[in-house]
Amino acid sequence: MTEEKSLNFIEEIIEADLKSGKYSSIVTRFPPEPNGYLHIGHATSICLNFGLTQKFGGYTNLRFDDTNPVTEETEYVESIKEDVKWLGFEWKNELYASDYFEQLYGFALKLIDKGLAYVDDLTSEEIAALKGSHTEPGKDSPFRSRSIEENRRLFEAMRAGQFKDGEKVLRAKIDMAHPNMLMRDPIMYRIKHAHHHRTGDQWCIYPMYDFAHGQSDSIEEVTHSICTLEFVPHRELYDWFIEKLEIFPSHQYEFARRNLTYTVMSKRKLLQLVAEKHVDGWDDPRMPTISGMRRRGYTPEAFRDFCDRVGIAKRENLVDVGLLEFCVREHLNKVALRRMVVFDPLKVVIRNYEEKLGEVEMLKGEDNPEDPESTVREIPFGRELFIERDDFMEQPPKKFFRLYPGGMVRLKFAYIIRCDEVVKDDAGNITELRCTYIPESKSGEDTSGINVKGTLHWVSAHNNVTAEVRLYDRLFKVEDPSNEEGDFKDYINTDSLQVVQTVFAEPALKTAKMNERYQFLRKGYFTLDTKDTYGRLVFNRTVTLKDSWSKEQKKA
RNA sequence: UGAGCUAUGGUGUAACGGUAGCACUACAGAUUUUGGUUCUGUCUGUCUAGGUUCGAAUCCUAGUAGCUCAACCA
Numbered sequence: 001m002t003e004e005k006s007l008n009f010i011e012e013i014i015e016a017d018l019k020s021g022k023y024s025s026i027v028t029r030f031p032p033e034p035n036g037y038l039h040i041g042h043a044t045s046i047c048l049n050f051g052l053t054q055k056f057g058g059y060t061n062l063r064f065d066d067t068n069p070v071t072e073e074t075e076y077v078e079s080i081k082e083d084v085k086w087l088g089f090e091w092k093n094e095l096y097a098s099d100y101f102e103q104l105y106g107f108a109l110k111l112i113d114k115g116l117a118y119v120d121d122l123t124s125e126e127i128a129a130l131k132g133s134h135t136e137p138g139k140d141s142p143f144r145s146r147s148i149e150e151n152r153r154l155f156e157a158m159r160a161g162q163f164k165d166g167e168k169v170l171r172a173k174i175d176m177a178h179p180n181m182l183m184r185d186p187i188m189y190r191i192k193h194a195h196h197h198r199t200g201d202q203w204c205i206y207p208m209y210d211f212a213h214g215q216s217d218s219i220e221e222v223t224h225s226i227c228t229l230e231f232v233p234h235r236e237l238y239d240w241f242i243e244k245l246e247i248f249p250s251h252q253y254e255f256a257r258r259n260l261t262y263t264v265m266s267k268r269k270l271l272q273l274v275a276e277k278h279v280d281g282w283d284d285p286r287m288p289t290i291s292g293m294r295r296r297g298y299t300p301e302a303f304r305d306f307c308d309r310v311g312i313a314k315r316e317n318l319v320d321v322g323l324l325e326f327c328v329r330e331h332l333n334k335v336a337l338r339r340m341v342v343f344d345p346l347k348v349v350i351r352n353y354e355e356k357l358g359e360v361e362m363l364k365g366e367d368n369p370e371d372p373e374s375t376v377r378e379i380p381f382g383r384e385l386f387i388e389r390d391d392f393m394e395q396p397p398k399k400f401f402r403l404y405p406g407g408m409v410r411l412k413f414a415y416i417i418r419c420d421e422v423v424k425d426d427a428g429n430i431t432e433l434r435c436t437y438i439p440e441s442k443s444g445e446d447t448s449g450i451n452v453k454g455t456l457h458w459v460s461a462h463n464n465v466t467a468e469v470r471l472y473d474r475l476f477k478v479e480d481p482s483n484e485e486g487d488f489k490d491y492i493n494t495d496s497l498q499v500v501q502t503v504f505a506e507p508a509l510k511t512a513k514m515n516e517r518y519q520f521l522r523k524g525y526f527t528l529d530t531k532d533t534y535g536r537l538v539f540n541r542t543v544t545l546k547d548s549w550s551k552e553q554k555k556a
Numbered sequence: 557u558g559a560g561c562u563a564u565g566g567u568g569u570a571a572c573g574g575u576a577g578c579a580c581u582a583c584a585g586a587u588u589u590u591g592g593u594u595c596u597g598u599c600u601g602u603c604u605a606g607g608u609u610c611g612a613a614u615c616c617u618a619g620u621a622g623c624u625c626a627a628c629c630a
Contacts, residue, residue, distance in 0.1 A: 005578095006571080008569085012572090031630095035629090035630080065630065067630080068629065070629095071629075071630090123628095124628055127628080131626055133558085133626055134559070135557065136558085166628065179558065180625080182625075187628055189628090191628080206628095208628075208629085208630090209629070212630095229623080229624070230623090230624060230625080231624095231630095232561060232624075232625090233559085233560065234625095254561085256562085267630095309580075310568055312569090313568085314562060315562050315563065316562070316563090316622065316623055317567085317568065319567070319568060320566085320580070322580065322581065323567075323581085326579090326581090329592090338590080369590085369593080401591065410589055411589090412589060412590070413589080414589095416589095452589085453591095454591080456590090519590085522590050522591080523590095545590080545591090546591090548591055549591040550591090551591095
């Protein structure tokens, strides 16, 4: 028996529509405006729209809502396509609202002919003044009663470029006293003598969102048009245009956008972070953009799992970023290659270990203990090693499982060692540990009978490679920066990036690849940075490992 | 002080008039050559007040709280 997973409210609507025979299969679309980079909020929408047609049958289009030439660019189109593909989805058709400009123009003429649209000469300010308010009805424009013939002639003249920007607009003739402000004769077309990224200089009038989006859905015969909650009031207008135009009845459904703790999600705020150089660009690994998180090492599988677990609904929400981190750890744990890297080296000399001239003992370490068919790599051992400085304490607290004077630990994949002597410089800093190893304790063939509590990662002091490592923390110091007093930027975490210039890694990392994920043992998950790093090895930390020891310490 | 939307543990989401469940987090324990993983267990919830009903998270009424709406943006 398979467990029936309960459906979310949109899936329930679709299931009912399919069952009743309203539709035999469904069509959805992901409709970004190409004026910025996609972030994790968009990822939710992508997973939803594409996930729905995967689940119920049908297809999903990628449609760029490019009706405002002054903010939109081809560069964004490319990055959006890359991000959607990277998330693992395939669109049926790549479409543009600008493909429909001629049809949309025809729709406008149709409404004019029906006496449902008029050309208005008022300025932007005058229109706003006559619009009324939440508590007061609006007033009719003096141009509202122009004849159909005049409206037609004027609108054609608008298209022909006979007017300057802002001189005239086309408005729907609905009701200036409507309780829904969007129904108070909304603007359908405005004049913009601007170059469009696809249609060039072909047009100087451009449709507004409300006169483009629903109609585009309808042209594509989108059955379920899914958007976020702030568009709820637009639905009434969406339906009005479709009804008056007598075109395919697409339906709009709204869900609550996703918010994440310790970050911001609005395009405006993200743009500010980039423009004011609080981060290094849209793809800075601290950004909640898909490109940023990709660079940080997040995987498409983790994103999709996250969207699945969060689900969708209509109430306000603030999802704990810890859930995202859980998802990426869960995936990375299964696929990441284990490697040993020492960040802050402390030298260990094994006094009873004899090195033979020209010979290095190679130890075997499995690449991934989660994989029963794990491959194995070789790790050079030696008389002189590095361990992590904080894996040693002269005066260990209770429950400290690591190395201390007289104590024993296992070196992962290698031998058990005992610390005999601590060497210090004149200033009292520890410079070296002198140890002995237990030859019979070799990993995999241990006959020593000794049990130790701690296992440390290490690298050979002579056979290693160096690398740079970038450690990221949350971008903001508070859970919901947008909801705090004052400017959200006051809450930026200035310690969100820590660069460790030189770390010591086992030689296997010399051939690290872009598409591979690594777990640096006891340190976290890392991936190679995708930027040109001039021949250096630079790793980004995707996420730390869960750390119950530091938690234990905080309690003490 | 108009209209619309929403209200279930710390977080997110189920329960479709009939035992408030799942996941994350937190906590406790077991296993462990990663203080990771895995496994087991525990804590915490129906916004308020009325009503309908044998029975209400669910239906009704009235409150309360939060969000959205007056761009020639999308």
